[in-house]
Amino acid sequence: MESAVYKLNEYATKTSFLIKYEDRGSVGPDHDKTFTQRVVLNGKVYPEGEGKTKKKANQDAAKKALRDLHQEGAHQTAVENYNPPSAKPKKEPNQNDSDICNKTSSLSVNSQDISSEHDFIGLVNHYCQKKNRCHTFIEDRRWGPAHEPQFSYRLIIEHKEYPVAEGRTAKEAKQKAAKLAWDALQEQSDWDSKVSVRSTVSEGGATPVLSTPSTPL
Incomplete structure (x- = not known):
């Protein structure tokens, strides 16, 4: 596996930094x-990075720089194969992390995506599609004891970063981050009122869980 120093130097070369x-x-x-x-x-x-040798300290410093760059979304191509441990979210079963770009407009949001637990993530998925x-x-960061960790996440849409949200689980933090992004999206001048919760599919044909009024242009 390529070292953090190698990946960072490669990025600097490609960007002429x-x-x-x-x-x-x-x-x-x-x-x-x-x-x-x-x-x-x-x-x-x-x-700053630390280590028992200068080489290890350089590696630690490079990892932290790559982590920050990864969060900034400034070099997706250059370090797409590097996933620093602190920035790698814990996988949870049956969860759509939405960590990859989905541009297949034919896909639709199913009822599970807009349930009371997944409504904002589902709404953002639907909007982006x-x-x-x-x-x-x-993942912005995680902290706290192993038995009671805390997580913070932010949502990035087309290189635009939205506010960080915190939660007791990665899922909860993502849900809150999706809500912050959803609220911000509705305030934008190019907001499409047709892309709303009413255009998603509710479970069993029932009324959608969330009803968010659109902001007029």
């Missing part, structure tokens, strides 16, 4: 030092 690894010193006794390095890419400083737009959920 100037990359530097800055030595931030070391701490600890001579026999057990911890080194600190950081990446400066095209003038932008990224989080109708408008032929690419969308993806990006």
Whole structure:
């Protein structure tokens, strides 16, 4: 597997960005030092990385820079094969993570997508299919103890980032992020009032769970 340093250098080469690894010193006794390095890419400083050797510290710094770049959506082609551990969401059964671009307009949102648990994710999926737009959920961070972790996610539609939302599970955080994006979409001047919850399919022909009024142009 290609190292983080290699992937970051490859990205810098493809984008003609100037990359530097800055030595931030070391701490600890001579026999057990911890080194600190950081990446400066095209003038932008990224989080510091640590390691027992400068090489490992460089790797850690490169991983953090790639993680930040991945979240910014600035280099999808260059690092599409690199998935830093901190940015890789935990898979949950029977969940559509919507982590890939879906431009197949013939697909429709089924009743499960707009149930009380999945309504906003389903609405965003439906909207992007109708408008032929690419969308993806990006894990912003996760924290807390292993038995009670917290997650934060943001939704990106056509390279536009929407606010970060937090939840006790990845699913809950994505649901909240989808709601924030949905609210923001309705405020845009190009909002299509025809793309609404009423155009999705409800379970058993019942009234849709969510009824959101459209904003006039």
